[in-house]
Amino acid sequence: MTAPATFLPGPVPAAAARKRRVRNRYLRGLATPRGIIGLALVGLVLAAGLAAPLLTSYDPNFQTADALLSPGSGGHPWGTDELGRDLLSRLLYGIRADLLVVLAGVPIAALAGCSLALLATAHRAADVAVQRLFDLVLSFPGLILGLTVTAVMGVGRGTVIVVIALVETPGFGRLLRGAILVHRDREYAVAARVGGAGPLRLLTRHVLPNAADPVVVHFALAMSVAVILEGAMSFIGIGIRPPEAALGATLAASRPYLEDHPAYALGPLVVITALVVGLNLIAEALNRGARR
Template sequence: MTPRGIIGLALVGVLLGAGLAAPLLTSHDPNFQSADALVGPGSAGHLYGTDEIGRDLLSRLLYSIRTDLMVVLIAVPLGLLIGGALALVAVTHRVADVAVQRLFDLLLSFPSLILGLTVTAIAGFGAGSIVTVIVLIEIPSFGRMLRGAILVHRDREYAVAARIGGAGPLRLLTRHVLPNAADPVVVQVAVAMSVAVILEGAMSFIGIGIRPPDASLGGMLSASRPYLEDHPFYALGPLVVITALVVGLNLIAEALNRGARR
């Protein structure tokens, strides 16, 4: 692991721990409203201050991390599983390959936020819609990457030798080709997680993601806009967390990519 990869792991690990330990790190209910509206950090027993309706900002920030992690850790593996399954279907037959490739083209034709608007118009707002959008975005990314890797590796010398040795198509694919084709997919997982963090923040920021009163990083940023001049601390927390998550995940992806090339 490179020094940058270690920094990335540290950033993501600290934020992951903070999100999981949210009930232990703060005694405030993230949705509890009080008369102490927009007080600064350290005031009235609120370490990071309060929002416009008196809710504890540190509590909401920690629970927002939990929300993001829940969305990311559900959506990205689902996108990988579905995209991987479609890639396996595509390499089995030419007609299936054409059909799967056209499906990927269809999904890629929608810009992320337009797809988000479409999904929320059909299914409503909330974490479920965000997960659905991320899955739909990641399916073609994982599917095309894995399909390409399988096509390359199944013509390598070791695969040809296994085929000559009597390995059937299924055994050849699962025991020989897939384990060697998985390296770029591992890198893509880290990239997909950073994309998922950005997308959750963007959807919640424009009001089609996690809906109030539930806490989310994008929602906190959106709510802070009218108070940026007098209370810049309001937006600082979610902005730093989003940046740290994206930078950390991209540093991990870079380190994994370098390791895969060696």
Template sequence: MTSTVSSAPAVRRGTAARHPYLAALTTTRARIGLVLVGAVVLAGLLAPLLSSHAPTAQSGRALVPPGTGGHLLGTDDLGRDLLSRLLYGIRTDLEVIALAVPIGALLGCAFALLAAVHPVLDTVVQRAFDLVLAFPGLILALAVTAILGPGRLPVIVVITLAEIPVFGRQLRAGILVQRERDYAVAARVGGTRRARLLIRHILPNCADPLVVQLAVSLTVAVFLEGAMSFLGVGVRPPEPTLGNSLSQALPYLSQAPYFAAGPLLIVTLLVLGLSLLSEALNRETRR
């Protein structure tokens, strides 16, 4: 019985456990997704090298068409270089999303593990999740912004709060299934403590859905950050983001459609790439 318990996590952490991810990343769908996401991330990281203009510098030439006066994508309504604001806007979005989603995932998983310790804790945690999920994303954003004011911090807080119950419920569902499996029952009979059983044996076997959910949550975070900045309750100008760039371009769609083209294209590429990755991971891990 002891050998049965010890061998289960060893197999799960071995080479075979990595096969679903490796197989997913070699599919055409995942490769396209990696190229799209990688191109956007690389553009944001190389923003200082790809643009010779500061994102907040005003040239005095408003709404200059693309390719005029050294401005590859033209200028905005205040004469700022659109390429520079686009590249630095990508960087701002990536910084916010790369911080908020992992924090939300870690806190959600921590609460799920806490809920698995005792039925009373499970009830309290699930009701807390219900409370957060009762608020739509934008309503939650408005409530947080009313308390903290606009800026990066409320965007990070809103995305984090939105992701905590998502990951928490995902892991809780996995724990409920895995703890009834033979290896978990054998571990309990063999005297394995509950905390060790959860961390050492059950948690590794719940990882696959969490990886898929991470890719999905990154996609949702792109929309949420963009919506908050677009509505003026997120990161505020002059700091560029994809959302507030679209908001500033809205009054000039008929006069200067190129103003909104860059942010729209980047958001589309980023969301499409992340969606392709999550779909590839989901298909392979379910086989």
């Protein structure tokens, strides 16, 4: 009597195993105290913005006669501004507006920067042209570039997204270009080339998966910079168009009332700080995880 046949699982494909290793590295990094604190800070701010209609019943632009109320007065948990608008409502909806432009501008920058990096590594002449383009963009400080774009496009949400994309594109492009140049001369890439892998297969199956770590880490850092840039643009009046709520604009409007109404400035200041610190902690955790 023959024993029943046993079926053993086949070998895991190399690409799937590599993806699992990369995912596990990132998860281990995010599971560190830095990663947990960063995720908690960003998640708390994100949840507050998404739940704005549930956390406040006031329209952020609705004006009343009760100007500059202190927190808890007149049914306003965080008080009101100089126009009688509910500060908690403007804070929560300002989180929404800020995150919207950040989550739109940074992915556009990542896509543009990575595309230009691939173009630069494909041909020497293209590499020179792309590097000079990056140098041109980087020669302008972020706010100066914001003023230039605003002069052409006008004030508004779309302008902020374009500025964030322009400022962040060179960072993504240079990181990926440098990583590709390093990894395509490594032993595993040479072995794949000798084994018959064409340029496209070598790039997509071997080089890019190993060169992606700096880009993933930089994505979190870019979002942190984008939060600061959007806040700065709104603070000086070239960001999100009033009367739409924005954290930087609320912080700018609070300046004349800092002594008598400190809660006016405290809300947006705490939120911006939490976002920047949280995103930087996430970036550091991802970086530590990628090195393992």
